[in-house]
Amino acid sequence: MKIKVIGRWGAYPKRGEATAGFLLEVGTHKILLDCGSGVLSVLQNYIELHELTAVFVSHNHFDHMADLGSLQYACLIDMDLKQRDIPLQMLVAKESKADWTIPTLKGTIEQLINQDTIISFEDGLTLTFFQTDHDAYCLGVKVSYGGKKLVYTADTRYDETLIPHLQDADLLMTEASFYANFDAARYGHMNSSEAGLLASKAGVKKLLLTHLPHFGDIQLLREEASRNFSGEVVLAEYGLQIVL
Structure with a gap:
């Protein structure tokens, strides 16, 4: 398993x-x-878009799904050029069919x-x-394969009810949207100190901090x-790859 x-x-x-995006x-x-925004451009430094087999969309905030429409255009073109045989599976977090909609091409x-x-x-x-505590309906995902477990929380406030979903993960990927002295919950997010505490309580092996702020010294x-x-503890960097 590589991320x-x-x-x-x-x-x-x-x-x-780019904003939120990870290739599994x-x-x-x-x-x-x-x-998220910029993901489609950056992704093509590593794979061709027609190689994608699925995309998971955690919630309907633009920094997590802004490039989804362009990705659909890419898939349409690849189908017409016969570079894609099977339509891309879009796994989209929604509470109901009446929730936010996107055109399907x-x-x-x-x-x-x-x-x-x-x-x-x-x-x-x-x-x-699993559902996280955010200002929009948001899902985290647990990936299990070959005895390894990776968990991505997407966006969330600090929430100890998430611990059973994160328990003993080989890698926890979670947000550090603010520094330790910020009240991140006010914005629907988690700060760096809370990310570390959640990882500790869940007994995970490695922590990857992402969804980083645009101010201060991110180190x-x-x-x-x-x-x-x-x-x-690893700070997310453009192009960083972790193998489990």
Whole structure:
């Protein structure tokens, strides 16, 4: 199981980079976790778009789904050029069919998912989902394969009810939207200190901090998280790859 950082910023992308987006490679699967602003451009530095087999969209905030429409156009073109044989599966977090809508074009198939959804593939890859505490309906995802477990919380306030979903993960990918002295919950997010505390209480092996702020010295985020978590803390960087 490999995970590559495509986008690491919250709100908007810094020059030449992207907001939330991660490429998960497991066996023959290439799954995009979130498709924020700038993700589509950056992703093509690593794979061709027609290689994607699925995309998970955690919630309907633009820094997590801004490039989804352009991705659908890419899939339509790839189908017409016969570079894509199977439509891209879009796993979109929604409370109900009446929730936010996106146009579905040739080359993509939308599947509504919620916290009760389980997606299993023939090779043993399993995706399960859990609701987080955010200002929009938002799902985190737990990826299980070959005895390894990766968890991505997407956006959330500090919430100890998430611990059972994160428990003993080989890698926890979670936000550090603010520094330790900020009341992140006011904005629907979590700060670096809270990220470290959540990782510690869940007993995870490694913590990846992402959804980073646009001010201050972001290197401090790692130091602040490490005060509460004794395991390895990694700050998301453009192109960083972690192998489990």
